[in-house]
Amino acid sequence: MATGRRKSVKRCVCHKKTFCEILDIASEMNFTTYAQLLENKICGMGCGMCHPYLNKMMVTGETEFYPGDVYIDSDKATG
Numbered sequence: 754m755a756t757g758r759r760k761s762v763k764r765c766v767c768h769k770k771t772f773c774e775i776l777d778i779a780s781e782m783n784f785t786t787y788a789q790l791l792e793n794k795i796c797g798m799g800c801g802m803c804h805p806y807l808n809k810m811m812v813t814g815e816t817e818f819y820p821g822d823v824y825i826d827s828d829k830a831t832g
């Protein structure tokens with residue numbers, strides 16, 4: 754039976770790095786987009802399930818997410 758509590762996501766599982774660690778690396782390397790993390794093979798090169806969280810992390814600075822969390826650019830959102 755569901756309890757209503759959702760388990761948070763705090764890491765790129767494939768690369769065994771927490772989003773906190775990844776954000777620190779991004780800061781040290783002056784990255785501003787999650788694409789730069791992928792291009793430099795810092796994380797996100799496995800299953801890709803973390804991509805929405807990485808994108809949101811790079812925009813908001815958050816490092817803990819819940820399934821379904823995505824960053825929506827209100828300037829580009831439709832409908």
Ligand code: FES
Pocket residue numbers: 764765766767768796797798799800801802803804
């Ligand atoms: S969880 Fe990040 S690539 Fe799989």
